[in-house]
Amino acid sequence: MMATPKLESTTPADNSTRPATVRLLFFGPVRAQLGVDHDDLKCADEMKASTLWPLLAEHYPALAPLRPTIRLARSGEFLRDDETIHPGDEIALIPPVSGG
Amino acid sequence: MQMTIDIVLQQEPLGSAGPETIPSGAGAVVRFEGRVRAEENGAIIPALDYEAYEPMARRQMEKIARELGERHACLSVRVRHRVGRVPVGEAAILLEVCARHRGEAFAFVTEFMNRLKQDVPIWKAVPK
Numbered sequence: 001m002m003a004t005p006k007l008e009s010t011t012p013a014d015n016s017t018r019p020a021t022v023r024l025l026f027f028g029p030v031r032a033q034l035g036v037d038h039d040d041l042k043c044a045d046e047m048k049a050s051t052l053w054p055l056l057a058e059h060y061p062a063l064a065p066l067r068p069t070i071r072l073a074r075s076g077e078f079l080r081d082d083e084t085i086h087p088g089d090e091i092a093l094i095p096p097v098s099g100g
Numbered sequence: 101m102q103m104t105i106d107i108v109l110q111q112e113p114l115g116s117a118g119p120e121t122i123p124s125g126a127g128a129v130v131r132f133e134g135r136v137r138a139e140e141n142g143a144i145i146p147a148l149d150y151e152a153y154e155p156m157a158r159r160q161m162e163k164i165a166r167e168l169g170e171r172h173a174c175l176s177v178r179v180r181h182r183v184g185r186v187p188v189g190e191a192a193i194l195l196e197v198c199a200r201h202r203g204e205a206f207a208f209v210t211e212f213m214n215r216l217k218q219d220v221p222i223w224k225a226v227p228k
Contacts (some may be wrong), residue, residue, distance in 0.1 A: 027151060092153055100134045100192065
């Protein structure tokens with residue numbers, strides 16, 4: 001059973017080498033909205049990709065208007081909602097693209 | 101014969117040179133250039149700034165090319181996409197496809213551009 005994601009770890013990690021954050025990468029309109037190109041979100045447990053959204057909404061309320069159009073990606077591939085995100089992952093927020 | 105795929109994201113202008121090598125058996129070379137227009141959303145602009153999530157952009161373009169190659173048997177695909185500032189009139193993308201016949205080359209180019217505009221993490225913005 002999937003553990004409830006923790007935004008803030010209140011107890012010492014049982015393994016100090018285990019990452020307790022997810023690295024978020026911001027591009028295009030998302031980067032322009034937030035003013036930074038990356039951030040680290042504290043997250044001690046694995047979670048479904050869909051579960052990341054409430055955390056993003058809490059930490060980055062400015063993203064709310066863009067939320068319906070943003071897709072998540074990891075390792076160069078778009079993430080489905082039911083895929084698992086692990087602490088230490090690098091997750092890109094991909095707003096609508098406009099290349100070419 | 102396996103289709104060759106050559107994808108580069110670059111700051112430099114794309115130039116106008118044709119394919120360096122044309123695969124033997126290629127009866128069609130279809131070349132598309134997407135150029136920056138002087139007007140964007142009704143406003144006159146001097147240039148566009150292109151930003152890419154480069155590792156993913158390359159990966160997605162290669163994935164799209166391989167998928168399309170299954171349906172449209174082409175011999176080679178060459179993609180060049182600019183990043184950074186691209187002045188009006190310059191090409192932001194070059195897509196060049198070699199195939200035995202024009203039908204599969206035209207189809208490949210059309211579908212690749214449609215997919216690129218949906219799934220390849222590249223963004224353009226009017227310079228501030």
